Amino acid sequence: MLITIEINGEQRTFDIHPGMTLLELLRSQGFYGVKHGCETGECGVCAVIMDGRLVNTCVMLAAQADGHAIITIEGIGTPDHLHPLQQAFVDHGAIQCGYCTPAQILAAKALLDENPAPTHEEVLDALSGVLCRCTGYKKPVEAVKAVIAEQGGGRHAS
Amino acid sequence: MLSHIREYHRPKTIEEALALLRRPSVPTAILAGGTQLVARRAPGVNAVVDLQALNLQGIRMDASAVHIGAMTPIQDLIQSEVSRQYASGLLAKAARHCAPRNIRNAATIGGTVASADSRDELYVALVACGATVILNEEEGSGLAIEALTPERLRYDIITRIVVPPAHCGVLERVARTPSDRAIVAVAAVRAPYAGGRSLCRVAIGGISPRVVTATTVASDASQARSELRWHVDTPLGDAVASAPYRQAVTDVLVSRAIEALWR
Numbered sequence: 001m002l003i004t005i006e007i008n009g010e011q012r013t014f015d016i017h018p019g020m021t022l023l024e025l026l027r028s029q030g031f032y033g034v035k036h037g038c039e040t041g042e043c044g045v046c047a048v049i050m051d052g053r054l055v056n057t058c059v060m061l062a063a064q065a066d067g068h069a070i071i072t073i074e075g076i077g078t079p080d081h082l083h084p085l086q087q088a089f090v091d092h093g094a095i096q097c098g099y100c101t102p103a104q105i106l107a108a109k110a111l112l113d114e115n116p117a118p119t120h121e122e123v124l125d126a127l128s129g130v131l132c133r134c135t136g137y138k139k140p141v142e143a144v145k146a147v148i149a150e151q152g153g154g155r156h157a158s
Numbered sequence: 159m160l161s162h163i164r165e166y167h168r169p170k171t172i173e174e175a176l177a178l179l180r181r182p183s184v185p186t187a188i189l190a191g192g193t194q195l196v197a198r199r200a201p202g203v204n205a206v207v208d209l210q211a212l213n214l215q216g217i218r219m220d221a222s223a224v225h226i227g228a229m230t231p232i233q234d235l236i237q238s239e240v241s242r243q244y245a246s247g248l249l250a251k252a253a254r255h256c257a258p259r260n261i262r263n264a265a266t267i268g269g270t271v272a273s274a275d276s277r278d279e280l281y282v283a284l285v286a287c288g289a290t291v292i293l294n295e296e297e298g299s300g301l302a303i304e305a306l307t308p309e310r311l312r313y314d315i316i317t318r319i320v321v322p323p324a325h326c327g328v329l330e331r332v333a334r335t336p337s338d339r340a341i342v343a344v345a346a347v348r349a350p351y352a353g354g355r356s357l358c359r360v361a362i363g364g365i366s367p368r369v370v371t372a373t374t375v376a377s378d379a380s381q382a383r384s385e386l387r388w389h390v391d392t393p394l395g396d397a398v399a400s401a402p403y404r405q406a407v408t409d410v411l412v413s414r415a416i417e418a419l420w421r
Contacts, residue, residue, distance in 0.1 A: 018206070019200075041196075041197045053231075056264070058197075059261075061206070107259070129261060
């Protein structure tokens with residue numbers, strides 16, 4: 001079956017098997033920042049932003065995304081011009097193995113796009129769906145809060 | 159790859175969805191958010207009917223009840239002003255505990271009701287509120303959510319959840335950590351009744367495979383506490399907590415909940 005998804009601002013059409021998950025589709029198209037973790041929706045490393053909200057791609061059929069807009073980590077920042085959240089994660093030592101990092105950054109981006117001045121609890125809640133075995137979450141949270149402070153709690157550049 | 163799923167449908171009307179669901183020759187399942195069906199690998203399913211085009215999202219309040227579209231994401235219950243105001247924000251509080259943010263963004267309230275998981279605090283809260291479901295958008299089809307059976311859901315579609323009025327609500331819980339799933343959760347609601355009294359309805363999750371309920375009419379917390387009775391057919395015990403622990407904790411949580419309802 002044919003589906004059309006906007007991925008990182010570009011309309012893409014795919015011929016897929018109905019039982020293909022969105023995770024499988026994205027990775028088959030080279031979006032390797034979308035990580036393969038648990039396949040049960042528990043760990044969150046496969047998360048992308050769909051229509052402004054963070055969702056786990058391993059528990060979503062690709063066909064469900066037909067007609068929707070997705071942002072992956074490849075769609076924000078570049079190696080030469082990091083997104084403020086990516087830069088903050090680097091600056092604050094919030095990356096160890098790096099496996100959960102794309103999803104954590106997307107979680108933070110989804111939060112700040114919706115609410116530029118979240119509370120501490122709202123930051124924790126936004127990141128709650130991405131498990132990290134390395135950092136203990138302290139530095140990723142610090143990195144996100146640094147971006148919030150830097151941007152004065154106001155509207156930040158996407 | 160769920161290779162056994164050979165058909166994906168996204169109907170635009172409920173009639174179309176029902177026709178697909180009721181085909182005798184093709185094992186077909188409802189696809190709401192997908193967080194349960196796809197996570198469980200959709201066993202025995204050859205076709206899915208995605209409800210996202212049926213316009214079943216939204217939360218509204220009228221004079222008689224709060225109406226929640228079955229395809230409303232759980233996260234919307236937390237962000238909606240209507241649900242934050244209803245019964246002291248009981249549904250919003252319970253929704254926050256039922257899953258992490260990623261799942262709440264995709265999982266739907268219809269899926270929560272269909273799964274009837276006694277450990278799901280949102281489900282427990284809906285039972286306490288006396289919520290009913292509308293099937294296939296047929297007015298008059300209202301059914302208590304506890305009365306839903308897998309057989310009924312095989313051929314019908316939950317389209318709306320209707321929550322009757324309440325003065326206030328409370329959620330008491332015990333868990334290993336504040337953000338963990340509850341070991342035992344008690345949701346309680348105080349609703350209008352005649353003669354200056356209140357209807358007190360309690361739902362207990364985590365002590366039995368099915369949610370345990372208890373209802374009484376009382377003038378105050380003391381009377382409610384003394385008259386409320388509940389029965390557990392099949393006590394639940396597992397590696398997380400034993401059945402005697404869950405029973406003991408339940409008594410404390412119910413007592414706290416009732417006290418809070420009249421505070």
